Amino acid sequence: MSTLLVPYYEHPAVRPAEWDAIIAAAPRLHSVVLNPASGPGDRPDPAFAELAARLRAADVRVLGYTDTAYGRRPTADVVRDLTRHRDWYGTDGAFLDQVATGPEEFAHYQRLATAAWGLGSGTLVLNHGAPPHPSYARLADVLITFEGPWTTYQALPRHPHPYGGGVRVGHLLYGVPAGADAAGAARARGATVHCAVPGVGDHPWGTLPHALEPTR
Numbered sequence: 001m002s003t004l005l006v007p008y009y010e011h012p013a014v015r016p017a018e019w020d021a022i023i024a025a026a027p028r029l030h031s032v033v034l035n036p037a038s039g040p041g042d043r044p045d046p047a048f049a050e051l052a053a054r055l056r057a058a059d060v061r062v063l064g065y066t067d068t069a070y071g072r073r074p075t076a077d078v079v080r081d082l083t084r085h086r087d088w089y090g091t092d093g094a095f096l097d098q099v100a101t102g103p104e105e106f107a108h109y110q111r112l113a114t115a116a117w118g119l120g121s122g123t124l125v126l127n128h129g130a131p132p133h134p135s136y137a138r139l140a141d142v143l144i145t146f147e148g149p150w151t152t153y154q155a156l157p158r159h160p161h162p163y164g165g166g167v168r169v170g171h172l173l174y175g176v177p178a179g180a181d182a183a184g185a186a187r188a189r190g191a192t193v194h195c196a197v198p199g200v201g202d203h204p205w206g207t208l209p210h211a212l213e214p215t216r
Contacts (some may be wrong), residue, residue, distance in 0.1 A: 005125070005142070005170055005193045006212070007033040007065070007095070009205045012051045019051060020215040030170075030193050031061035031123060033095045039066055040084035059201030061123050064091035068112065069135075070098050071105035079115045086119050093141075101132040113139040116125050124126040125170070137163040142193050147172040150180065150196070153189075161190040168192045174204035182209075 006029060012019045018032055022032060032055055036048045055062050063086025078096075085091040094116045099109065109126070116124055126132070126140040127145035136143060143163065146153065150173050161169055170193035171186050182196030199207030208214075 003193055004028055004209065004212075005030045005032040005033070005172075005195050006209070007035070007172065007195060007205045009065075009203070010037045010206060011036075012047045017214040018208055018212075020077075021038050021208065021212050023054055023060070025212050026058040026060050027191070029060050031093060031125070032095060033063045033065050033125075034085070034089055034091060035065035036089075039081045040064060040088060044088040049089055052132045053089065056090060061091065061093050062091045063093040063095040063125055064089065064121060065095050065097060068099055068109075071100040071108050075108070075111055075115070078112055079119075082116055082119050082121070085171075086121075088159060091198050092120070093125070094121045095125045095127065097127045099126045099128045099132070099136075101128045101130055101136075103133045103135055106133065109136065124182075127172070129172075131162070134163060136164055137167040140167055142170045144170045144172055145191075146189075149173070149175040149176065149179070149200070150182075153185065154201045156189055158188045159190055162194075173197070174207075175200045176210070178210050 036045045048057040066081040066145050068078055084095055123141045125142040127144040133188055148195045153173050169191045171191040173196040176182050186194035196209055197207045
């Protein structure tokens with residue numbers, strides 16, 4: 001079964017109905033990515049703090065979004081973001097974005113993973129957006145090995161889970177039409193965690209999966 005990891009990058013005061021729909025779907029969710037300001041921001045946001053508390057009360061994993069710039073962002077800056085997510089929003093995991101795929105950057109991400117674990121991250125998701133070197137499976141609970149449009153995804157070959165151990169594979173899809181069997185497509189390509197949204201362009205993660213769209 002492929003469960004939903006939801007990266008929804010909209011403010012709860014602007015999209016309250018959408019956030020209500022996410023919380024209502026709690027039993028179907030693997031986790032939700034919290035992203036107040038392309039990271040935790042410079043100061044706590046009370047609306048996101050309240051949202052995070054509601055998600056935790058619904059027994060949803062809350063992952064703090066942190067950009068790593070494919071290994072170019074300094075370790076101290078990433079750790080600062082992880083710390084702010086924990087202190088301000090009570091996150092219980094981390095979603096590291098723009099993660100490198102090659103073995104050359106593995107040591108850097110090993111340090112970041114160690115820092116995340118030390119800060120209490122129980123779930124670590126690495127968003128490579130493409131298949132990474134197998135060594136990264138030693139660090140993550142979930143490896144995001146595809147992020148891209150539905151049209152590209154449909155052309156990918158079907159294959160089993162390529163990584164050993166207990167790591168799960170996730171796929172993030174956008175531009176997905178209503179009625180598409182995204183969950184089935186993800187399973188066929190080895191993913192047990194996925195998100196498939198209709199949004200396109202520079203900000204597809206401001207839309208929800210069709211199945212979670214609130215009724216008006």
